[in-house]
Amino acid sequence: MEDLDTLVLRTARDWHAASQLVVLVTVTRTWGSSPRPPGSLMAISGHGEMAGSVSGGCIEDDLVRRVREEGLAAVCAGGRPATLRYGISADQAHRFGLPCGGTVELVLEPVAAHSQLSELLLACQQRRSTERRLDLRTGAVTLQPGRRDGLPHCADGVLVTHFGPRHRLILIGAGDLARCMGQMALGLNFEVIVCDPREAQRAGWSLEGAMLSHEMPDDLILRLQPDARTAVVALTHDPKLDDLALIDALQSEAFYVGAIGSRRTTLLRRERLRTHFGLDEAALDTLHGPAGLYIGSKTPSEIALSIMAEVVAVKNGVRQPAPRAVAEGKAASEGESGHGTSVCAVGG
Template identity: 75%
Template sequence: MEDLDTLVLRTALRWQATGLPVVLVTVARTWGSSPRPPGSLMAINGRGETVGSVSGGCIEDDLIHRIREGGVQAACATDTPAVLRYGISADEAHRFGLPCGGTVELVLEPVSSRSRLDELLQACLQRRSIERRLDLRTGQVELRDGRRDGVPRLDDTHLATCLGPQARLIVIGAGDLSRFLCQMALGLGFEVVVCDPREEHRASWELDGVVVSREMPDDLILRLRPDARTAVVALTHDPKLDDLALIDALQSDAFYVGAIGSRRNSAQRRERLHMHFDLPEAALQALHGPAGLYIGSKTPAEIALSIMAEVVAVKNGIRRPSPTPVVTGKSLHENPGYEVT
């Protein structure tokens, strides 16, 4: 499943290719509370069809009404971008469904060959982070290397936004837990790869939208070279497989590296990686083990939920979620789903 930014870009290009006028809408700035963060994208075609969102729905309804009543020109007075602000007054905030005091500033861009959306989409698919600089006076676009998590910048003449590769999840081990984890990751817009060299585990494992690899885990990690938009989770409980993946993943740019197991097994894993593979303490500190947030998990589906919640938290900038609760000296995370001796 594609992430939302990729879906918006691809849909806008498809509409344009069929001859429909298209407007790309970007949340450039917000003040106070707002439903969608800066950088959020939406596309609207000349029929009023939309993909993506910039609010809870009311701003979209107003933009659709404008386009249906007066065409794309009603949203953009010329064939160049326009800046539109919603929620300046309390009445407008109420009318457009914005939270109290919320204001959102949008840039509306008529899509054309100047927009270079095809090049931007291709760069994202190549896992490159790109800064897109839109000239508000001419509609011309400049593309250059940038940061995926950069904050949009708007001034009198330009809008600069940052886009990049889809978040990716690499799962070591094909099983029930990995199936639930992958389903959740797909729903959240992650690109998902499952690696398991064990034929008996891999033979019956299949999930639409997931790439399944028979490579050894270390070979896969070295080939894919995890970047800052990649998470790696080891689920086999087999040190011969999990450790191979973790050694290389912990020395990559992956934003999250985790492995399941009890607290005891996790401690043994850390000692093993340090003693036998000479991994430095700084790398071991980045290992999430046991993987997942404490939610009282007892089934594969619940454990998958706890792991995915932690992955998303770290992706969103929460580097160290709250530590696992301990009762009478034992981690509450040591439940039947995690305890493997």
């Protein structure tokens, strides 16, 4: 499964390669409430086909109508990018289904050979964060290394957008919980990699769209070098496997590192990683353990939901209690073997 940006860019590139006229639409700014955030992409072919979205549907319908009835040359005069705004008046907001007071600014860019969509797709595939600069006066495009994330902005007639690699989830341990988490993560457009060197656990385990590795967890982590768009979750309950993954993951750029287990297991794990493997407090304090938000979960599906909710919250910058405070505070209040969630009851 592709993330939406990749789908739109690839579709626009393929339409252009098939000699179709194509316009790439980018949400550049919004005011008030808006159905889609800045940076959202949409592609429209000269035949009126669409990929992606910039609103709830009404703006898309109007854009398609313009392209089909007026032609791409009229929408983007002279083959240069054009800027449109929707929802400036109350009548427009009502007509196009925008929330009260919502305004959306769009840049419409005719796709050409110099749009460098293939180069941009390759950079994302190679997990290289890229800044794309579109000259609104000429349509010229330049690509350069950039931030992993960032809102588009216009300055001096140049639209700057940021593209980063797809978010990735590495799960240590193949089992029911990994399958449930993998299914949810794929639905959330994560790339999913499941690692388990145990042949018995891998036998019969499969999940369409996920990669299954038989490497030792530390070898996998060292090979992949988790970046700031990677989450790592240890699910095996086996310190020989979980600890190996956690040691390297906690010293990487991964935005989320977690492990399942009871509160007592979490405290013992922290002490083991500190005493035997030399991890410092700064690294240990980023470990989410027990992984997941407290929702009273008991089944693998509920536990998967709990952990994926926490992963997504951290990805989106939602402030969470410090992992160490959660682990130690709940252990003290519930007893050494207390279970804030039921993650200790289900294997990886």
